[in-house]
Amino acid sequence: MMYKELLDEAFLAMEDAYAPYSKYKVGACVLCKDGRTFRGVNIENASYGATNCGERTAVFAAYAYGYRKDDIEALAIVTNGHRVGAPCGICRQVLSELLNQDTPIILSNGKETITTNINELLPFQFSGEDLG
Numbered sequence: 001m002m003y004k005e006l007l008d009e010a011f012l013a014m015e016d017a018y019a020p021y022s023k024y025k026v027g028a029c030v031l032c033k034d035g036r037t038f039r040g041v042n043i044e045n046a047s048y049g050a051t052n053c054g055e056r057t058a059v060f061a062a063y064a065y066g067y068r069k070d071d072i073e074a075l076a077i078v079t080n081g082h083r084v085g086a087p088c089g090i091c092r093q094v095l096s097e098l099l100n101q102d103t104p105i106i107l108s109n110g111k112e113t114i115t116t117n118i119n120e121l122l123p124f125q126f127s128g129e130d131l132g
Contacts, residue, residue: 003074003106003115006031010076011110013039017054020044025080026054030062031073038062053091059098074104084109092122 006029014027019042026042040058044051055077062072075095079085084107087095095105095118105121107114118125 003031003076003104006037006074006076007078007106007108007113009037009039010078010108013041013054013058014078014080017041018043021046021048024085026077026085027079028054028058028075028077030058030067030075032062032067032071033073034071036065036067038065038067053088055087055091056094059095063098069098069100069103072099072103074106075099076106076108078108078110081109084112084114086116087121092118093126096122096125097127 009029010027013029014025017025017027019025021044028040030038038058038061040054040061042051042054043057055075077087086107099118101119102117105116105118107116
């Protein structure tokens with residue numbers, strides 16, 4: 001399996017997810033080209049709009065340490081769901097700006113794994129170029 005170690009890191013991260021309401025745990029891990037990794041988990045809040053998704057947490061962590069889209073080799077996102085989970089709409093929009101269009105995004109629930117990218121997940125993206 002491609003990026004097995006990255007998926008393993010994402011599954012380890014998932015153990016720390018804070019999902020007391022949905023019980024739907026998400027773990028994510030960003031792999032940078034220099035080998036550094038950044039984990040993220042979903043962190044729920046009783047006010048659901050204040051919840052942060054695992055993939056955003058991981059990517060934001062990489063950016064907080066000065067990494068940018070050209071530094072990111074891949075992103076793994078894993079869930080404890082019955083089927084492979086894909087990023088929500090907000091995450092797709094964020095990833096469309098913070099990842100290169102062809103950066104591999106590996107999705108898994110431990111039983112099935114899919115490799116995709118943001119171009120496939122979010123065609124016809126809205127970007128800074130649309131703002132003039």
